Amino acid sequence: MVPEGDLSRPFPIRTRGAVLLALLGAGVWAFLHLDMSFGQLVPNEGGLDIAKKFFGRAFSPAFASEASSVPPGTPPLLILSLQALKTTVIYAAAAMSLSLLLGLVLGFFASTAWWTGDPVGGRTWFARTIAPAVYGATRLLTGFMRSIHEVLWALLLLAAFGITPLAAVIAIAIPYGGTLAKIFSEMIDEADRRPADALRAAGASGVQIYFFGLVPRALPDMLAYAFYRFECALRSSAVLGFFGFATVGREVEQSFNSNNYGEVWTHLYVLMAVIILFDAWSGQLRKRFVA
């Protein structure tokens, strides 16, 4: 028996094809607009020379300072590198602690789950006025925090406070806090509602449902995402060294500017090692919580 009515798909193949073509077209246009050609990838004589020297040292990083004259009292290269690494990790950890706090608090206000969802009684006065206003304001605030990159925040904060550790930590914590708030609130709002519904049926309030029905359900994902952001924080913290903070970035910049490419690789490998180690450790932790 043939069912009656409209048999056409709601989103037909032809429309999908058109959307796909438009996306491809946008990509091609971007390349053309930027006036790119593969010829630009062929460096000039001097550039090629530097590139050869630089990449030539990839497999022979320096184990001692390559500078012709080292000021007296300077620690050996490896110690210097490890000190910078330690600072990098500490900055990242401080920034991440601050952004986790921001993310959890702002994430609550950026979530709708705790003030919507009761099937009975319509919306209370609070849920019609204050809650949506706070929600909207929080979404705006976190959007603003995220839309400025940590490097730009660092630039602004440096102008205000100078090269203090707090400036670097806050510069990372602002956009990271905004991102965590957005992702956390979405993970919580999208968590399975069936347990939440059961708690509501037992008389739980919206806030209780949020903390004891939805957050526990979203926690493994939140944890995994926080670990990933810590990895990002390590990179950000390293990059802020280019502004003069005592992180790996500063060592990289100084060695690079002095053409001591072996030293650059030493610093990069040290950073890479810590990120890989951290990844392995967080993988272990995730297995414990998620499995």
Next chain:
Amino acid sequence: MIMQGKASGFRLEGVTVRFGTTAALQDVDLTIEAGEAVALVGPSGAGKSTLLRLLNGMVRPDEGVVHVNGDTLGNLSRRALRDVRAAIGFVHQDLSLVPNLRVVQNVMAGRLGQQGLFASARSMLLPSKTATARAYEILERVGIAEKLYERTDTLSGGQQQRVALARALFQRPVALLADEPVSSVDPARARDTVELLTRVSREEGLTLVMSIHNLELARSCFPRLVGLRGGRVVFDARADGVGDDEFHALYDLDEAEMLADGA
């Protein structure tokens, strides 16, 4: 506020519930006395779940009134509605537990409706000895005491059903509502679970209303059966008075319905 230890009666008067344009329940009158055990039977889509959710204030009637132990649900403030919900245990059809919490935490969650935010945080994270002892005692009654500190999702479906019952009992309810509690367990377990629910309700003096697909099981475990079809009550009878005629009234498809289902 409903007094504890006093069983809860329910009364529906001319209740109609619509979801969009379809009526889930139409002009239903039903009285369930305190302490009674009633099975709601009927095909899927008959309105059994909606009726149960009316009884604990999780669905609002479009027409008619719902009384729970003398209170009219429509007139209650939000806080008072939460008190009514807190006094009624609900065992759900699908998995309603937080899977990555410990069993003890899921049981403790039954008391959220009777606690403020800080008290509930304490009982979820650092429960007192007396609360833990009570959770253990209830789990013992439903036969899974040894699972107290297991992660809930490591339990089998039938065991999780028991945790859900333990959570409902932890509320110290005056009535138990159960929505197809055995739809996902095998027949032997189904009888065990239904008998457990009826026995516990009888011992505690709780009103019990359970929706159940299996007419045979309903007839052997409940003194009173209410048959629903298409959102209407088609019979309301003592279990020994439910025979073939009632069965056909519930499950025989007329021609129009066959066509509608077969499309």
